[in-house]
Amino acid sequence: MADVVLKNIRKSFGSVDIIKGVDLEINDGEFTVFVGPSGCGKSTLLRMIAGLEDISSGDMIIGDKVVNALPPKDRSVAMVFQSYAIFPHMTVRENIGFGLTIAKTPKAEKDLKVQEAARILQMEHLLDRRPSQLSGGQRQRVAIGRAITRKPEVFLFDEPLSNLDAALRMDMRMEIGKLHHQLGATMIYVTHDQVEAMTLADKIVVLKDGEVMQAGAPMDLYHHPKNLFVAGFLGAPSMNFAVVNVEKIEGDQITVKNDAIAETTVHVQGRSFTVGTKATLGLRPQYLSIADERDSCMMGTIVLTERLGSETILNIKLSDGSTMIAAIADDQIFKIGQSVGLTFDADRAHLFDELPSASDAAH
Amino acid sequence: MTQTYLNNDRLRLFVRYLVLTLIAAIFIFPLVFMVMSSLKPSQQLLIDSGSLRAFLPVGDISFDNYAAAFRRAPVGLFVANSLLITGVTVIASLFLCSLAGFSIAILNWRGKAFVLSAILATLTVPFETIAVPLLLMSSKLPWIGMEGLELGWLNTYRVQIIPFIADGLTIFLFVQYFRDIPKDLVEAARAEGASWWQVYSKVLMPLAGPIIATAAILKFLVMYNQYLWPLMVVQEEGYRPVLVGLQYFFQLNTAWGEVMAYLSMITVPVLVFYLFLQRAFIASIASTGVKG
Known part of the structure; x- marks a missing residue:
């Protein structure tokens, strides 16, 4: 097992920078998830760690070796692809043992390792089948099996569950989590699915446009997002953003309001604001609650309701025309067109010193 | 309903095979002509070439041409x-x-x-x-x-x-x-x-x-x-x-x-x-x- 360290890693195609100086430390045995929207460079970064893409500048260190110039086979990494990439002309046994065959491992040892991988992945009965005779989930297991047998120091997963249906995806997600506990290996996992990121990761790295927006423990990112992008990307439904005016500052207590939201004081650390300027108030839908008109800090009309069983998602149009999403855990019945008051826990509110862009609003 | 579908399928299959057989026949005729002609004396070969007999093993059939070719x-x-x-x-x-x-x-x-x-x-x-x-x-x-x-x-x-x-x-x-x-x-x-x-x-x-x-x-x-x-x-x-x-x-x-x-x-x-x-x-x- 090994640490993976990225020092000012860059990747350029001509004059276009795809990865813009990434610094990252992934600890030995850590499950790290790269997450971000399409085109953010997460897969490119993973492929650079695997050795499938050249590094334009910077240092890539796996264990105690700088691996910039090393081919994939000398990096002690194994990769699982989104498309499975299992060899259609080989049986499951041959696929799982491919890396060992290439490494000219003695047959007895290879058989043992293939059996072991098959046992871990519960696919001993499938060893003599060909990929065409397997389901999507089974094919993905073969791909994982192929990665396990060589006992690499680092496992790389490139959106491994994207091609599976929802139910299978959840099963496989749990299996990958179990596998990490079982093997204790360093794993780097790329996904655009924040549920996978939140549930699997020891550390989440949020990427946007080839830059790391924030890296840290999942709940740390969830509760203390550094910027609007991270705040909007993590959490479902996405955080609500409202542009507000800064009315008063007392130490780290900032009072804000706008046309729809009554004066509210938010506790903020690490950001500076000026009275009279605009800021963005971030409210997670889960921390909004229905209140009487008297106790509410904003009023609106329900324009859409989505009952999910455990909670109801309300789409509420506020008096200034903006929209607030609220996730209400009660079994209360709501009607479209109903007027409701909303309140929120100020301790759970976020205040950002930037204004939302179109892409932040989209999350 | 099922019966009609079955009949339609069979008809479609029959037509498909008929067309394929006709195309195959067009391609195979020159080969049949060549093999049949190789079994006939030159004189008969020229006479037969004006009729369908050219594609049939009829008349004076032998392997003499093969022996002569060798x-x-x-x-x-x-x-x-x-x-x-x-x-x-x-x-x-x-x-x-x-x-x-x-x-x-x-x-x-x-x-x-x-x-x-x-x-x-x-x-x-x-x-x-x-x-x-x-x-x-x-x-x-x-x-x-x-x-x-x-x-x-x-x-x-x-x-x-x-x-x-x-x-x-x-x-x-x-x-x-x-x-x-x-x-x-x-x-x-x-x-x-x-x-x-x-x-x-x-x-x-x-x-x-x-x-x-x-x-x-x-x-x-x-x-x-x-x-x-x-x-x-x-x-x-x-x-x-x-x-x-x-x-x-x-x-x-x-x-x-x-x-x-x-x-x-x-x-x-x-x-x-x-x-x-x-x-x-x-x-x-x-x-x-x-x-x-």
């Missing part, structure tokens, strides 16, 4: 020469052209687009235009053989093989095929530690069955049907291929029965090769291991 020309030697020349060329061509295709389609190197364009440009040049310069070159090329250094390749097998090993069409077929193979398979093999040679030999070539069969059939037909080039470079009977051997039968009074017997004999290897590879072609259509 007396007139060393058929066995010509067939053996052609099979040797064709076989070696096909195998060497598949190997070299697939490597070239692999290099262009999979590896990254500067100028490969230009090289591919140059290779494709060769497809537009008819062989006849380069035949004479090639003949002049071949007559002066050195060769280190069993008897040391020799000059000139004329009257050899190698002059009929080496110039045809690399060809633009075969390279292009492999380039296209390798480009269509999902990149993830190549990268997965690389990530598992495979060298480029192992990617080629253990992953891509085993998946290239259909294109190997196609390229082999095309190359076999071109090589087996060589006429102009061997006519130019081979004067000794010992190195002549089958089609040049056909000259032995065209004299003042052409014995058409013997010509047909000779053609029937030299067609057999082509049919066997084609049928054999056709099976390989169907068998090698592998299911993909990459989810699309």
